[in-house]
Amino acid sequence: GENVEQHPSTLSVQEGDSAVIKCTYSDSASNYFPWYKQELGKRPQLIIDIRSNVGEKKDQRIAVTLNKTAKHFSLHITETQPEDSAVYFCAASVLRGGNKLVFGAGTILRVKS
Amino acid sequence: DAMVIQNPRYQVTQFGKPVTLSCSQTLNHNVMYWYQQKSSQAPKLLFHYYDKDFNNEADTPDNFQSRRPNTSFCFLDIRSPGLGDAAMYLCATSQTSGSSYNEQFFGPGTRLTVL
Numbered sequence: 001g002e003n004v005e006q007h008p009s010t011l012s013v014q015e016g017d018s019a020v021i022k023c024t025y026s027d028s029a030s031n032y033f034p035w036y037k038q039e040l041g042k043r044p045q046l047i048i049d050i051r052s053n054v055g056e057k058k059d060q061r062i063a064v065t066l067n068k069t070a071k072h073f074s075l076h077i078t079e080t081q082p083e084d085s086a087v088y089f090c091a092a093s094v095l096r097g098g099n100k101l102v103f104g105a106g107t108i109l110r111v112k113s
Numbered sequence: 114d115a116m117v118i119q120n121p122r123y124q125v126t127q128f129g130k131p132v133t134l135s136c137s138q139t140l141n142h143n144v145m146y147w148y149q150q151k152s153s154q155a156p157k158l159l160f161h162y163y164d165k166d167f168n169n170e171a172d173t174p175d176n177f178q179s180r181r182p183n184t185s186f187c188f189l190d191i192r193s194p195g196l197g198d199a200a201m202y203l204c205a206t207s208q209t210s211g212s213s214y215n216e217q218f219f220g221p222g223t224r225l226t227v228l
Binding site: 031032034042043044045046049087089093095099100101103104105106108 | 144146153154155156158161163168203207209212214215216217218219220221222
C-alpha cells in the first residue's frame with residue numbers, strides 16, 4: 001500500500017526566512033497531494049494541493065512542487081510569519097481499497113520572531 | 114455556515130462504557146471518513162464510507178464500528194472504550210468520483226476522555 005514519508009519532523013526558522021518541508025510517496029498511482037495545516041487544538045485545514053498533471057502551484061507565500069518521476073513533493077513557505085507556526089501534514093491519494101488519503105507523520109514548524 | 118459538524122465536542126466516558134460520536138455534513142459529499150488523532154501524531158484513518166460502501170482499515174480494532182444511515186450523517190461507535198482510545202476523533206468529507214480525488218473537509222473533532 002501507499003507509504004508517505006515526511007521530513008523534517010521539526011523545523012525552526014527565523015521570521016522572514018523560508019521553510020521547506022519534503023514528502024515522498026510510494027504508489028505511482030497517487031494523483032492528488034494536499035498539504036494541511038493544523039494549529040493546536042484545531043482541525044486540519046487545507047492550505048494548498050496539487051494534482052499529478054501539474055509540476056508546481058503557488059498561492060501567495062505558499063508553493064508546492066511535485067516530481068512524479070522521483071515521487072516526491074515539497075511545501076515551500078516564503079517570508080514566514082509567527083502565525084505560520086503549526087503542524088503541517090502532507091498526504092497522497094489512494095484509490096485502491098477505497099478513496100482515501102495517506103498522511104505523512106507531520107512537521108512541527110516554529111517561526112521565531 | 115458550518116459544513117462538517119461533530120457532536121459532542123468533548124465526551125467523557127468510563128472504561129468499558131459504550132460511546133457514540135456523531136458527524137453531520139451540509140456539503141452533500143459522497144465520502145465520509147473517521148480518523149483518530151493522538152497528540153503530536155498524524156490523523157489515523159479508521160474507516161470511510163464511499164456512498165453506502167463501508168471501507169474498513171485493516172488495523173482498525175473491532176471495538177470501533179460505524180454507521181451511515183444517510184448521506185448527511187455518520188456515527189462512530191466505540192463498544193468498549195479502553196484508556197488507549199482516548200484521543201481526538203475527526204470526521205471528514207469529500208466529493209470524489211472515479212479517479213478524481215478532491216479536498217477533504219474536516220470537522221472540529223470530538224475530544225474523547227476515558228476514565
